[in-house]
Amino acid sequence: MKLGVNVPNFGPGTDRGVLHRWAQTVEALGFDLLVVSDHVVLTPDVAEQYPAPFYEPFTTLGWLAGITRRVRLGTSVLVLPYRHPLLVARMAANLHELSEGRLVLGVGSGWAAQEFDALGLPFQRRGRLTDEHLQAVRAAWADTRDYGSTPIPLWVGGNSDAGLRRAVRFGDAWHPLRCTLPWLRAARERMTALTDGQAQAAPAFAPRIVLRLTDAPVTGPDRLAGEGTIDQVMDDLAQLRLLGADTVVLDPFGGDPRETLRPQEPWRALATVAARWTA
DSSP states (O other): OEEEEEOOOBSTTOOHHHHHHHHHHHHHTTOSEEEEOOOSSOOHHHHTTSOSOBOOHHHHHHHHHHHOSSOEEEEEEEEGGGSOHHHHHHHHHHHHHHTTSOEEEEEEOOOOHHHHHHTTOOGGGHHHHHHHHHHHHHHHHTOHHHHOSSOOOEEEEOSSHHHHHHHHHHOSEEEOBSOOHHHHHHHHHHHHHHHTTSSSOOOEEOOEEEOEEOSSOOOSTTOOTTEESHHHHHHHHHHHHHTTBSEEEEEOOOSOGGGGGOTHHHHHHHHHHHHHHHO
C-alpha cells in the first residue's frame, strides 16, 4: 500500500515558494503521491473554505512536474463538469507524457452550487454531466496515437451510492474522501455487491483520509480515519491495508484557511507518519 499527501493549493499562506517546499517535503519524506484540489471560480461558497489565491490544478501540477523527479502527481479531485471533456483528456494526456507517466487523475462531480451557476452549468445535472464527461474522456484516450499509450490512472471520487456506481463503471480506483473506518467497511461491502455477477472487477480502493495527530486518543463513533494519536493513525492505515487499499492519501488540512500560513505543522505530522511507516 502506498501513501500520498493532499497539498493545499489555495489560501493566504500559499504561494510559489510554499508550493515548492511542499513538493520537496512530500518527495523527500518518501511519499508516493502529491495531489491538489480544484476550483475555477471563487464564489462565496467556495471562498469561505478555499480562499484566494487558488492555483489551478493542471497548471500547478505541470510546474511541479518540472521540480520533482519521483513523486506521482494528481488531482483530488478535479471537478469534471467544469471543463470540456476533450480539453480534460488532452491536458491530462499531455501532463502524463511530459511528467514521464506520473499523473493520477482523480475526478468528482462537485458540490459548489454558486460556482456551477457562475460557469453557466446546471448544478442539478452534475452527476449526469460527470458520467457523460467520463465516457468522453475514456473514448478520447482510446486513440493512443494521439493521446499516448501509457494508461492514466483514473480515480473516481464520491461517497454516495451514485459515486460507487460511477467508480465501478468508469474508474480504475474508487476515491472516497474523509470518512470513518466503519463507513468505509460498509461501503466496500456495497461496492462488492455492485460487482457481484458482473464481468468487470471492482475498481481499486484509494481513500483520502484526514491527518490530525493528537496527544490523547480520540474516541467515539464519529472519529474519522486518520484522526488521533500516531498509534491510532498507524492502526487506521493497517486496517485500510486489510480492506484492500492500494493507495491512501493523507489530508492534513483541517478546514481553517489560516492553517496555510503554518505549513510547518502539517510537515511535522507527515514526518511523524513517514518515520513510523518506513520503520
